Amino acid sequence: MLKYEIIPVTPFQQNCTLFWCDETKKAAVVDPGGDLEKIIAAIENHELTLEKVLLTHAHIDHVGATKALSKQYNVVIEGPHKEDQFWIDLIEEQKQRFGFSYAESFTPNRFLEQGNTVSFGNITLEVYFCPGHTPGHVIFFHRESKLAQVGDVLFQGSIGRTDFPKGDHRTLIHSIRNNLFKLGDDVRFIPGHGPMSTFGIERLTNPYVSDQAVGINR
Secondary structure (H helix, E strand, O other): OEEEEEEEEOOOOEEEEEEEEOOOOEEEEEOOOOOHHHHHHHHHHOOOEEEEEEOOOOOHHHHOOHHHHHHHHOOEEEOOOHHHHHHHOOHHHHHHHHOOOOOOOOOOOEOOOOOOEEEEOOEEEEEEEOOOOOOOOEEEEEOOOOEEEEEOOEEOOEEOOOOOOOOOHHHHHHHHHHHHHHHOOOOEEEEOEOOOEEHHHHHHHOOOOOOOOOOOOO
């Protein structure tokens, strides 16, 4: 069974997520943006063995502690999609702009694409390519639990920004409507910031991407 703990990190209160397999106690951390000591404390509190770091995209509030965490536990880094190499190359610029003095550049062991899976313990997550907020954004979906970690693609009542370099509003809407919502209205999701919601609620009420907002009558 998949278990999880949401760990808000950095001044941006980014939802770093600790996922683990309840049967094997093997774990993965999604988007370790910072506050490494909080992430380590959660891993130790649940007596877990970290197997890998997973990244939805390469904005610094999501990846700032990636290198440090992977070195601490000697684990691989998987994700994001190769199109986010653009943002990985800008780590030094991002850290100076936002004051993330601890952030280090890194090289993913594996870039991810639509249709890939990632595993830890007895848990397998499906990977969906969802560009728009960044060009190489991916999300992770656990079908058995109907739970997704969507990074900055979709939020409760909002969507990801597209005014950053290589962001694209139309692409983001397409990603949400064609990759996320098709997973099912009853899927709960953990966003990159803020509270959880379901795809069904956002499809009904989200002012940016609901059926009504895109001109679809249900």
